[in-house]
Every structure is written in structure tokens, then in C-alpha cells.
Amino acid sequence: MKTEKEKELIKKTVLxxxxxxxxxxxxYLHSVAFGIFFNHGARDESPQEQGIAHLLEHMFFKGTTKRSAKEISIFAESKGTIIDGFTSKESTGIYARFLAENFSPIAELACEIVSSPALAENELTKEKMVIAEEIKSNQEDPEDQMLNLLFRALYEPHPMGNSVTGTIETLMTFKRETLYNYYKTNYSKTNAIVVGVGEISHEELCAKIEKELVLNSSPSFNSRNKPEAKTPTYQIENRKELTQVYVAMAKPVFSFQDERRYALSVLNTALGGGVSSRLFQRLREEEGLVYTIASFVDLFFDSGVLGIYFITDYKKFSQGVTACLDEISKLRKERFTKEEFATALNLTKSSILLGLENPSSRMMRLAKNEILLNRIITIEETLAAYNRLTVDAVNELLPLVLPDNCFFMSCVGPLQEKDLEPFF
Structure with missing residues (x-):
């Protein structure tokens, strides 16, 4: 439930x-974090469209029907504004951080960028070349490629397994007409969410958006196909030039819409989210196998992932995986102690609260909750959910999210398939 104070601070209007x-x-701030988000991302692309949402996000900044790309950059920076965009598996958007006194011109610029992109042929040709370099950079970065391969193992052939940037092959097929039609079909008024955090008037922003944000009236949301359950498998990329191996292991879990996400967050922290966690203590402190070891949670509209990743000398690959699996087996038997739970709970809550000192984090949080839950979740509501947790609630998740030692895996490094076969 919202507190009276939050009812005054957070407002939502459907125009x-x-x-x-x-x-x-x-x-108390002198700045604004502002974003225009669309409930549409890489998972909503067909096989032939892989990477088109990411390309469109880039093209938003390559000129409008009124300004060139250079004019957009100069105008934004002349107002002391940082403006950028993003594409994820389930959403796309642009966001900006600026002084409150520049609200009107920057809000108008942001609306112009997404309302009337020029999608000029010459800019499109150049930007496809830019993104091709981005794709190659991602593929050559072992850690990025490790995560790309992990999601491929988890989800392929579902589009959740595709890279957000797409492939160079699909990228180079996109014509202006294809991009324009995709924009008009999927970036509609009812798919749009505008969020402003800081020294900002709700009524003024509503008036500005109603006037300046000109989008198509396509249906708000195309139905999404839920990923099907798969038998654990692996993806491997042999890199003989590396001396280390980048390893990721994961289990499918429930979606962001499940109230058990709060308990899962604490479980993740206790498992591998801090220096006192089970996996950090075992692999780094006790056995000295790794420098980097962590666990993570990614929750989406209709699915989720609990994962682990570590980096080690390729000769220690088997030892590292075995140590992870052994620690998870012990955890299923021993369960988390009350002390572990209390530590993980405090660390999780502190991380949330410290992040909220940044207005951009607050903006992203509001946008994510609206996109995935279609409602506002206040800080008080979030903290109350965490405060209701018990060690039993967290331990009850263990047989559900870590029922056995059969994990989806991805590896990048000087390994071969025979190195992974013992774990499958």
C-alpha cells in the first residue's frame, strides 16, 4: 500500500x-531523470527481424524530420543534458538526465526523437556498419559472449534466446521501408510509458506529452509466446588464444510477476551475491580457484533465470564446476542458517535503498514495474515484502529453483565438448 507521503510524490495518469x-x-533535487519507454523488445522480433528493435533505437538519434543527428547532439549538450537509449529483451527506450530548468526543451527533444525519426537512407547505411562493429565487439568479449551463449542454451529456439543486437546477417538485410513499418506497427501510444523523477510537475509533464508525443494508434500489446521447458544443455565457444575459461550455469525459474521474487532475491544474495556468500567463500576464499564468482537473477514477463558465473584458469574448469555443484548439494541438505538469511536480507535491502539515491535508478524502477506489472510498487511496499520474509520462506525455494545439479551451461575459452560432457 502507498503511504500518504508517497501518494503525493508518485503519480500516474493514463492520457x-x-x-x-x-x-x-x-x-530537493535540481535535476530530472526522464525516459520514454516502449513495451516492446528483442523477444518480440521474428527470426527475420533479429536486431531490428536495437537498430531502430540507434536510428532514433540519427536525425528527425526537423534536426540532423549532429544538431540533436549539440542541442542536448548545450543544455547540459546526457541523453541515450537502450534495447532489452522486453523493452526499448530513450532516457535523459538534465537540470530541471531545461525540462521543457529536453522533453520536447525526446518526444521529437521518438515521434518523427527521419530514418534517412544514408544514416541507416552508416549505422548498420556501426552496429556490426558493436556485434563483433560483443562476440569478441568473452564475458559478453558467455552470457549470450547461456541465454541461447536456455531459450533457443524461442526469441528470448536471441542476442538483442541480432546478427550481422539479419542486420544488413534491413531496408528503410522495413524499419519504418516496424516502427509504425510496434511503437504506439498505448505501448508507451513516460517516466520523470526529480524536480518535476506531473501536470506539466502530462500536458507536454499530450501535445508533443505523436505516435501511431496500433494495438497496445501483441501476445507473447511463453518459452517452453527444455532439457538442460550447453553452448561452448572454443577460444584457443585464451588462458582462462568463462563459465555460466543457470536454472529456469518463475517470472517477475511471482511474489516469490523477493525471497529469490535474498536467496541469490546468500548464494553468490556478496563476499560472505556460499559460492564466494567456497571458490575464492577456501579453494582459491577464481577471482570472479557471482550469482544473478534475471526475471522477465513470463520466465526467469537464476544463474552463476565464474572465471578461472582453463585447467581448473572441472574443479570450479564441481565446487559449485558440491556447494549447491550441501545447501540443499543444510539450508541457509538464520544468520545467513539475516545478512543476505540486510545486504539486499541496503542495495535497493542505496540505488534509489540515484534518480535514474528510481526512473528505471518505476518503468520496469509498469512494463512488467502494469502498476506502481512503492519503496514502502517493496521493503514491507522483504521484512515479511523468513528464513523458511527462502529455504522453501531451494528444492524449486535448485532441485538438482543439472544446469544449463555456457563456456568461452580453450575447452572442447568432452570437457563439459561429465556434467550432462
Whole structure:
């Protein structure tokens, strides 16, 4: 439930156009974090469209019907503004951070960028070359490629297994007409969410968006196909030039819409989210196998992932995987202690609260909750959910999210398939 104070600070309005506007007024700030988000991402692409949402996000900044790409950059920076974009598996958007006094011109610029992209042929040709270099950089970065391969193992052939950037092959097929039609079909008023956090007037933002954000009136949301359950498998990329191996292991879990996400977050922290965690203590402190070891949780609209990754000398690959599996087996038998739970709970809550000192983090949080849950979740509601947790609630998840030692895996390094076969 919202507190009376939060009811004053956080407001949400669905405009007559269908655009959702959310603000959190923080009058003690002199700046605004502002974003225009679309409930559409890489998972919504067909096989032939892989990477098109990411390309469109790039093209938003390559000129509008009124300004060139250079003019956009100069205008934004002349106002002391940092403006950028992102594409994820389930959403796309642009965001900016600026002084409150520049609200009007920057909000208008952001609306112009997404309302009237020029999608000029010459800019499109150049930007495809830029993204091709981005794809190659991601593929050559062992850690990025490790995660790309992990999601491929987990989800392929579902589009959740595709890289957000797509492939160079699909990228080079996109024509202006294809990009324009994709934009008009998927980036609609009812798919749009505008969020502003900082020294900002809700009423002023609503008026500005209603006037300046001109989008198509396509249906708000195409149905999504839920990923099907798969038998654990692996993806490997042999890199003979490396001396280390980059290893990721994961289990499918429930989605962001499941209330057990709070318990899972604490479980993740206790498993591998801090220096006192089980995996950090075992692999780094006790056995000296790794420098980097961590666990993570990624929750989506209709699925989720609990994962582990570590980096070690390729000769210690088997020892590292075995240590992880052994520690997880012990955990299933021993369960987390009350002391471990208390430590992980405090660390999890502190991480959330410390992050909220950044208005951009608050903006992203509001946008994510609206996209995935279609509602506002206040800080008080979040903390209350964590405070209701018990060690039993966390331990009850263990047989569900870590029922056995059969993990999806990905590896990048000087390994061969025979090195992974003992774990499958």
C-alpha cells in the first residue's frame, strides 16, 4: 500500500491518447531523470527481424524530420543534458538526465526523437556498419559472449534466446521501408510509458506529452509466446588464444510477476551475491580457484533465470564446476542458517535503498514495474515484502529453483565438448 507521503510524490495518469505518464516528485533535487519507454523488445522480433528493435533505437538519434543527428547532439549538450537509449529483451527506450530548468526543451527533444525519426537512407547505411562493429565487439568479449551463449542454451529456439543486437546477417538485410513499418506497427501510444523523477510537475509533464508525443494508434500489446521447458544443455565457444575459461550455469525459474521474487532475491544474495556468500567463500576464499564468482537473477514477463558465473584458469574448469555443484548439494541438505538469511536480507535491502539515491535508478524502477506489472510498487511496499520474509520462506525455494545439479551451461575459452560432457 502507498503511504500518504508517497501518494503525493508518485503519480500516474493514463492520457486520452493511451500514453501512461508516471512522475515521482523529489523537490530537493535540481535535476530530472526522464525516459520514454516502449513495451516492446528483442523477444518480440521474428527470426527475420533479429536486431531490428536495437537498430531502430540507434536510428532514433540519427536525425528527425526537423534536426540532423549532429544538431540533436549539440542541442542536448548545450543544455547540459546526457541523453541515450537502450534495447532489452522486453523493452526499448530513450532516457535523459538534465537540470530541471531545461525540462521543457529536453522533453520536447525526446518526444521529437521518438515521434518523427527521419530514418534517412544514408544514416541507416552508416549505422548498420556501426552496429556490426558493436556485434563483433560483443562476440569478441568473452564475458559478453558467455552470457549470450547461456541465454541461447536456455531459450533457443524461442526469441528470448536471441542476442538483442541480432546478427550481422539479419542486420544488413534491413531496408528503410522495413524499419519504418516496424516502427509504425510496434511503437504506439498505448505501448508507451513516460517516466520523470526529480524536480518535476506531473501536470506539466502530462500536458507536454499530450501535445508533443505523436505516435501511431496500433494495438497496445501483441501476445507473447511463453518459452517452453527444455532439457538442460550447453553452448561452448572454443577460444584457443585464451588462458582462462568463462563459465555460466543457470536454472529456469518463475517470472517477475511471482511474489516469490523477493525471497529469490535474498536467496541469490546468500548464494553468490556478496563476499560472505556460499559460492564466494567456497571458490575464492577456501579453494582459491577464481577471482570472479557471482550469482544473478534475471526475471522477465513470463520466465526467469537464476544463474552463476565464474572465471578461472582453463585447467581448473572441472574443479570450479564441481565446487559449485558440491556447494549447491550441501545447501540443499543444510539450508541457509538464520544468520545467513539475516545478512543476505540486510545486504539486499541496503542495495535497493542505496540505488534509489540515484534518480535514474528510481526512473528505471518505476518503468520496469509498469512494463512488467502494469502498476506502481512503492519503496514502502517493496521493503514491507522483504521484512515479511523468513528464513523458511527462502529455504522453501531451494528444492524449486535448485532441485538438482543439472544446469544449463555456457563456456568461452580453450575447452572442447568432452570437457563439459561429465556434467550432462
Amino acid at each position: 486520452p491518447s493511451g500514453v501512461r505518464v508516471i512522475t515521482e516528485n523529489l523537490p
